[in-house]
Amino acid sequence: MAELLSVHVHIPLKDDITLKQSKSAGILKAGDQSSKASSKYDLRKKRNFDIEFRDLKYVVKDGHQKGTKEILKGISGQFKCGELTAIMGPSGAGKSSLMNILAGYRVSGIEGEILVRKKERDLRSFRKYSCYIMQDDHLLPHLSVEEAMMCSANLKLEEKMPMSEKEYLVDDILETLGLMDHKKTRTSNLSGGQRKRLSIALEMVNNPPIMFFDEPTSGLDSSSCFQCLSLLKSLAAGGRTIICTIHQPSAKLFMMFDHLYMLANGECVYGGGIKHLLPYFKSLGMECPAYHNPADYVMEVASGEAGEDKVKQLVASVRSGNMDKFVASQAQASSNRTSKSSMSSIAEAPEIDVDPSENDHLLTTRNDTTYVPGEHFLSCNEKSSEIASTSSRASTPSSDSGNKSGYDSESESTLSEDMKGENDCHTFNTSSFTQFKILFFRTFMSIMRDATLTRLRLIAHLIVGILIGLLYLGIGNEATKVFNNAGCLFFTVLFLMFSALMPTVMTFPMEMTVCIREHLNYWYSLKAYYFAKTMADLPFQIIYPLIYGSIVYFMTSQPSDLMRFVMFLTLATQTSLVAQSLGLLIGAATSLQVAVFLGPITSIPLLLFSGFFVNFDTIPIYLQWISYMSYIGYAFEGTLQAVYGFDRESLDCEKDIRSPECRHFDPETILSDLDVDKAKFYVDFIVLCAFFVVLRVSCYFVLRWRVKAQR
Structure with a gap:
């Protein structure tokens, strides 16, 4: 399993993104892969967990009255791994409701299908390999950064994992996210951006392939917003499915997203790549003015400022499938242009001789024992199938932008059919007594x-x-x-x-x-x-x-x-x-x-x-x-x-x-x-x-x- 997971880290590809903390400005940016050669914690998660929902409806009681209110009105969509997805819409459009439903935080009043890797989602298992980072950074104020991280590691990682390995992993994550210099700092003394990064670091301990963020840039200044989205971009580029709600980003931040899912009055008005958004709106007679923030423009249209008929036109286009056809055609045209460019580049590229053993240390601990973050979860999902024998599997590139991370997606292969019957997939990684001990000392x-x-x-x-x-x-x-x-x-x-x-x-x-x-x-x-x-x-x-x-x-x-x-x-x-x-x-x-x-x-x-x-x-x-x-x-x-x-x-x-x-x-x-x-x-x-x-x-x-x- 370790060899199969490490196969993608051997060749530095053009689109590979590795986080590196800038010593001068402290900004997260793309860096040379070799700069992380000494790091055990690899930000790239080589799993393929696409989320799809079909005809999703959400109904709540309308106050003290006997009636109900429909928040989501039969929407459908797909969020793919390797993409940074934004859910946008005016206030009351249903952004948070959709996020909460997909993350498993809402289970009542819901109709429709939610699929993970083409299989019906098993909620308890889904919660184990996903995480939800809320808008407000709820942290225990009297713990230091290191103590909070060690509590997370001791609770979320296997008990059999040596303490030295957990400490090394924690240090590696803190170094990766630029928090190493604040290890001994109380969480109450961190800045807004540092608190946001710590919230992310706490959930990254077990390397989840699916991450949800509710308004990740809320309350941050422009520099911290850019750092935060740069981090999310890098996490997505590693093969994770990153989904976040965002209110009204600047043009610079907006263009950092790969995929946009736009809501208006509980209806989908757009679901596709960011780069296809403005051409699609233009094809419907809604051209964004020059020097106008695209995010502001689409929000104005979705909120009805351009007329309710425009919103109805967008909804009708989505429901009729015209939007999907347009985005697919744009993606195909972009793919053809990329293929021609790639062929000419390959013809001129020198031959690369790769030794698979060169980067084995990336998944090797100090004691030379191999540790794969999330190994327990992977064993649950893949217990009934051998990856080596899956010749019928095909990697699934993004319809909008292809394979953005430069990694080979694993198949649309199943979450194990018998996952629901596997008790160990539904249990915590630590026993109740271990949880009690850790929580007791943390509370004390x-x-x-x-x-x-x-x-x-x-x-x-x-x-x-x-x-x-x-x-x-x-x-x-x-x-x-x-x-x-x-x-x-x-x-x-x-x-x-x-x-x-x-x-x-x-x-x-x-x-x-x-x-x-x-x-x-x-x-x-x-x-x-x-x-x-x-x-x-x-x-x-x-x-x-x-x-x-x-x-x-x-x-x-x-x-x-x-x-x-x-x-x-x-x-x-x-x-x-x-x-x-x-x-x-x-x-x-x-x-x-x-x-x-x-x-x-x-x-x-x-x-x-x-x-x-x-x-x-x-x-x-x-x-x-x-x-x-x-x-x-x-x-x-x-x-x-x-x-x-x-x-x-x-x-x-x-x-x-x-x-x-x-x-x-x-x-x-x-x-x-x-x-x-x-x-x-x-x-x-x-x-x-x-x-x-x-x-x-x-x-x-x-x-x-x-x-x-x-x-």
């Missing part, structure tokens, strides 16, 4: 470096604990200050609840975008991510309540009893864990803006029915059920039991114990007046544990629903 490292989640929270717990201790200093054993002490205990529960809830509510929605992208790009399973996220934050959610609870307990002179102290800290920790679980649930279900609003709002009824403000007996019967839903009530009730229950000795009272001020010297009287005399500590403990489990499990299923809803 991010938390440790996040000032909000670590240092600020630690400082807050220390400062607030000391303030509360000073405010209620030494009142824990005074009979005349029982209700003050109860207020201190309730505030403790309240503080632990908000200090665990709000940071989670504010950070988890941002992590969700990264999780969804990586999961849909087949990095790891949701259960591995969620379990790692839960376990990585657990030590902090335990340590902070212990620190705060210890300060408050001793400064306020609560009972000097080890059992009561342990019970108090246990409930404090449980309160924090349940509140964090609620924060995870809210963050998983909503956006950041909604989560920040819902966090405090959901806490209001839990506080009102906690038993501190209103006794249970005075609550109307039809509202008493809310009290049973308040975990704050159970935490407060259990804390009171820990402090005053279990046959505690009488409290101190400076006055006569028969005076009204000393009425609460008896702990039983205190529990009775606070309406918790019938409460059981173990019941409160079990209920809080149940809240924790139910919220955590619910959050996992909400997370799964959220991912499904994205599609």
Whole structure:
């Protein structure tokens, strides 16, 4: 297999494009192949994965009405390997919808066929050998470039691959994309162009043959836009299928694309080579004015500025097949001219003697063991067929521009017919336990470096604990200050609840975008991510309540009893864990803006029915059920039991114990007046544990629903 994959790298062809970082300007450009001779990572992917879709329709519900809206209206097209394809159209034309459907990010409301290498697409397998790089560069801000890349390599490459080889591969990709000098830089400190290149590098680890980009030049300056498209051009020239949506590029950037698929109102108005676009429009009486950006002109026509009749004319031409005939004729004429030129060049060219062993090092690792990126995937696809015996296969050049990369396309041969039955093609490259380990350390490292989640929270717990201790200093054993002490205990529960809830509510929605992208790009399973996220934050959610609870307990002179102290800290920790679980649930279900609003709002009824403000007996019967839903009530009730229950000795009272001020010297009287005399500590403990489990499990299923809803 390695020999078959390396056969195309031996002869430097005219159209071969290799990325090289310019030391002076930092611009990605075509370079001499020999300059990459020492590089193991070859940008050229010698696989042929054409994507074709036929009569594709996409329908969504029309708001709150019962009707539906047709986004895509029976469009057809083909995107070929070796070409940089642009999907363009006015706002609302269906660009993003088409991209999401082809990438497998949308699966509901779709009709029509999507084919990969002439075979019906198997979505799970397709997700494994394709990647989708979104418009916004969602990166974990507290990881360095190297750490982010190593996480990607450890998750996406085979476990059996030695770590040294993964490190070498990562360095090679970073060198290729011009990020080697920023290995130790935090992703939050990268520029827009560097973040875009890092997003691409993360997905290139397993060398996917199909790559989708949503508005890759969005938010970049002209220089960064050119660098980005130069990179995409080189990736396409290596035999990959590169598809991206783009809004309105400059003329220079527009001409860098090989293929254009133009949409208007959910209909295709053009699908062919960029160089045939203006002649085709001219043949329909729509000539682009001189010195006018072709991209701007076709956008104006597609948006109806030249008249709706022009749009209808273009749609009709596509549906009747006239557009395909015109493009094919133009491509044939161009091919004939190229053939004549090539024949004359070959007659004058010197003979080239090629030694196949010269470039074997391109696919050889430091330990002289051959490694092919994506080897596991290739073995799945080609398991039932030997490439050497495929004499009936024919390479398929582009209808618009021929074979642009100078590589021999492999056939239209099948994705293995039994791919759907091959479990290993549908599984991740790493086991669930390995995924958990990698994600656990990644999450733990991010938390440790996040000032909000670590240092600020630690400082807050220390400062607030000391303030509360000073405010209620030494009142824990005074009979005349029982209700003050109860207020201190309730505030403790309240503080632990908000200090665990709000940071989670504010950070988890941002992590969700990264999780969804990586999961849909087949990095790891949701259960591995969620379990790692839960376990990585657990030590902090335990340590902070212990620190705060210890300060408050001793400064306020609560009972000097080890059992009561342990019970108090246990409930404090449980309160924090349940509140964090609620924060995870809210963050998983909503956006950041909604989560920040819902966090405090959901806490209001839990506080009102906690038993501190209103006794249970005075609550109307039809509202008493809310009290049973308040975990704050159970935490407060259990804390009171820990402090005053279990046959505690009488409290101190400076006055006569028969005076009204000393009425609460008896702990039983205190529990009775606070309406918790019938409460059981173990019941409160079990209920809080149940809240924790139910919220955590619910959050996992909400997370799964959220991912499904994205599609």
